[in-house]
Amino acid sequence: MTIRTGTRTAQRNELMWALLFIVPSLIGFIVFFAMPSVRGLLMSFTNWDLLRPAKFTGLANYIKLLSDKEFRHALRVTAYYVVLNIPLQTVIALGMAVMLDRFTKSTFIRGILILPWLLPNIIVALLWLWMLDPTLGFINQIIMSLGFERQPFLGSVTQAMPTIAGINIWRHAGYTAILLFAGLQNIPKDVYEAAAIDGADERQMFMGITLPLLRPVLIFVLVTSLIGSFQIFDTIVITTKGGPVDATRVVYWYIYEYAFVRFKMGYAATISVALFLILITITVIQMRYFKADTSDLD
Amino acid sequence: MRFRFNALAIALVLVSSMLLAACGGAAAPAAEPTAAAEPAAEATAAPAEEPAAEAPAATDAVTIRYGLWDGNQQPAYEACAAEFTKTNPNIIVKVEQAGWGDYWTSVQTGMVGGTAPDVFTNHLAKYPEFASKEQLVDIQPFVERDGVDLAQYLPGLGDLWGRDGKRYGLPKDWDTVAVVFNKDMLDKAGVTVEELNNADWNAKDGGSFGQIIKKLTIDEAGKNALDADFDKSKVVQYGFVGGGSGGAYGQTQWSHWAVSNGFKFNDGLYATKYFYDDPKLAETIQWYANLNLVEGVAPTLADVRSLGATALFTSGKAAMTTDGSWMIGSYVNDAKFVTGFARLPKGPEGRKSMFNGLADSIWVGSKHQEESWQWMKFAASPACANIVGSYGVVFPAIQSGVDAALKAYGDRKVDVSAFTAQATEANGTFLFPVTDFASEIGPIMDATMDSIMLGEKPAADALKAANDEVNALFQ
Structure with a gap:
């Protein structure tokens, strides 16, 4: 969109208004994002232990990181979570969005879908922690009444991570569905009508129209949920604290452990910077690969 | 409406803000590392050199914040605090309790943020770290000044809280x-x-x-x-x-x-x-x-x-x-x-x-170190030990307090001799492994x-x- 400008004063006027609107969020960005980020970066070159003055240690933390087996383990565990979480969540959300778009206009149902996402993470994690409790949990009561064996869920090395992924899929699928639904609403209905006249069935319409035209929104959803997924932390704090053993010691928990259990703030910052670089790389690749800034609607 | 945003730019901003905000979140409350550590350094220096200089009694009442994690012991120490204020009307002790996990988080962040309690219950697995990070007042000069008799405590308990001639706590209780x-x-x-x-x-x-x-x-x-x-x-x-x-x-x-x-x-x-x-x-x-x-x-x-x-x-x-x-x-x-x-x-x-045993420690950031010491000394004295013992929740570090505890348990018809016999048996105990x-x-x-x-x-x-x-x- 281009703006036709009348006079220079009008232009200056507009700039002033623009700045006025930008400033509040800019201040927020600088105070809460930019400054802590720079500080975090600086911290990663020190041995700060939270209580004593920091000493500059150069690249020592980064060198340590390169040979840190636990860090690599944390990355693997995180990747495992992302792989469990993202595909299933996206597919479920897409299914729900398509159904919303095609079969109902009910805002009530949309409201219900988004409800789990409106609950605070901590509450969701606590609820599931109780429901999945190996001895007293509601879910195990059902499993046992059906004649199966009790499951440890979060208490088992193999089941813990899939369980956490499940909890977060439950929480986020509805919200993701609403985002995708908004994208679906932008696809002109006449395209579908034309396809219907040509005799396309639901599946063909989905593959040939819905998916391609939804791409920019889908990419946006994928990128944000992927980043969110890498940042899995609160559910783990409540449910497993990185355990059992180290089965759910994801990168964020590892950072937290270094910062607030081992008091190695400097090294914790180093891991954060490394994670930041990894995520930026993934995002750029994703963007390039899916050409997210163009739409087939143009 | 069309999707014409520059997705790459938006995504980059998103990634950087989400991610760095998260790691910055850790950094933000911490503020200036040096600033946080400075009062600590000054504070340690003061009592070590000249504890007597801080001795003159304040005329206005001073409130000391006292932290502990065991809710079962809170009533006992509140009773001690009330007794303490009777003889020290210018010092009021405010008891603050939080469960084990939250307790240590709040003590640690409190040290960084300047809001840690003046006196707090310390643990052998925790204190060496606080000591090496210069967060605890060395009370040895106070102990010497006031002639606190370390022999009044059950054998072994006092030594656990000292290192290289410095002392970071007076024993309050023990357990087996x-x-x-x-x-x-x-x-x-x-x-x-x-x-x-x-x-x-x-x-x-x-x-x-x-x-x-x-x-x-x-x-x-x-x-x-x-x-x-x-x-x-x-x-x-x-x-x-x-x-x-x-x-x-x-x-x-x-x-x-x-x-x-x-x-x-x-x-x-x-x-x-x-x-x-x-x-x-x-x-x-x-x-x-x-x-x-x-x-x-x-x-x-x-x-x-x-x-x-x-x-x-x-x-x-x-x-x-x-x-x-x-x-x-x-x-x-x-x-x-x-x-x-x-x-x-x-x-x-x-x-x-x-x-194992617990002791109180004084945080270097306390603005009332003399008053804190007075309270700490009282909490580890026979007077408080007898009060705590009478509640029958822990065994105090002083024998008369143990007797009070045994009486309290006896009144409730609870036989706790399995614990006391273990403590008094020759070679019946080993100490908590205190290291860096x-x-x-x-x-x-x-x-x-x-x-x-x-x-x-x-x-x-x-x-x-x-x-x-x-x-x-x-x-």
Whole structure:
């Protein structure tokens, strides 16, 4: 969109208004994002232990990181979570969005879908922690009444991570569905009508129209949920604290452990910077690969 | 509306803001590292050089914030605080309580943010780190100035809080470990308390204590674990429940088994080498893990994690456990059956319990260090020990307080001699292993012990690897 400008004063006027609107969020960005980020970066070159003055240690933390087996383990565990979480969540959300778009206009149902996402993470994690409790949990009561064996869920090395992924899929699928639904609403209905006249069935319409035209929104959803997924932390704090053993010691928990259990703030910052670089790389690749800034609607 | 945004730019901003905000979140409250540490440095210098200079009594009432984590002890220390203010009308003590986990988080962040309590209950696993980070007031000059008699405390307790001529706490209480049993279950299985008190134990087959555990484990068909037809997948009553994997110290979980088997943690106060690779520890931990993994006479680690061993015991799911003396009240009050306390079984090296104690410390950031010292001195004095003892929640570090506690337990018809006999028996106790790097040893040993308890790794291999990792911290 281009703006036709009348006079220079009008232009200056507009700039002033623009700045006025930008400033509040800019201040927020600088105070809460930019400054802590720079500080975090600086911290990663020190041995700060939270209580004593920091000493500059150069690249020592980064060198340590390169040979840190636990860090690599944390990355693997995180990747495992992302792989469990993202595909299933996206597919479920897409299914729900398509159904919303095609079969109902009910805002009530949309409201219900988004409800789990409106609950605070901590509450969701606590609820599931109780429901999945190996001895007293509601879910195990059902499993046992059906004649199966009790499951440890979060208490088992193999089941813990899939369980956490499940909890977060439950929480986020509805919200993701609403985002995708908004994208679906932008696809002109006449395209579908034309396809219907040509005799396309639901599946063909989905593959040939819905998916391609939804791409920019889908990419946006994928990128944000992927980043969110890498940042899995609160559910783990409540449910497993990185355990059992180290089965759910994801990168964020590892950072937290270094910062607030081992008091190695400097090294914790180093891991954060490394994670930041990894995520930026993934995002750029994703963007390039899916050409997210163009739409087939143009 | 069309999607024409520059997605790449938006995504980049998103990534950087989401991610860096998260790691910055850690940084933000911390503020200036140097600024936070400065008052600390000044504060340490002051009392060390000239404690007397701060002595003149303030005319206005000063409020001292006092932190503790054990809610059961709060009423006792509030009573002490009231007594203290009677003789020191210018000092008011405000008692603040938070559960173990939150407590340490708030103390630590409080030290950074300048809001830590003036005086706080300290733990042997925590204080060396605070001391080395210059967060604790060295009270040795105060002790010398006021002539505090360190001999009034039970032997060994005072020394735990000193290092290189400096002192960071005065002992308040002590604890030992004993066997907790469900008397009804014992009776039903025909096991006498006498039998339990005289039981022996070894890491190979559990000794007669192992037999008692089996006798007390009962499956759905009513068969106990000594029966050939016992079905370990259908247990309705476990003979024993351990308090989890126990991490680096296993204070109430495995330390008594391991040390009575000849294991020692290290060579004493501030040692720089651990012996977690000792085969004697490995066989002990394997026995402990196998109670569940192989024999099925104890619940899984997941079950213990979910409810806690204490709850499993008090809800009648297990016949016995081992726990510390500070938990006596909880067992007696929470269980709907008769609970008793028996001696630890006699291991190859005798009966051994960890002997641990708490003390108060003064935070260097306190603006009222003299007043804090006055309170701390009172909290570790016979006057307060007698008050705390009379509440019957812990054993105070001074003998007259212990007598008061014994009387309180006696009035409630609770026999706690299993704990006191352990404390007074020759070579009956070993001290909590105090060393540097506790906060780093913790996560290593937690994961290691969990992996053994869950049957992921054999004890010998896991402990060998963990020991290397732990000892590397000291190099």
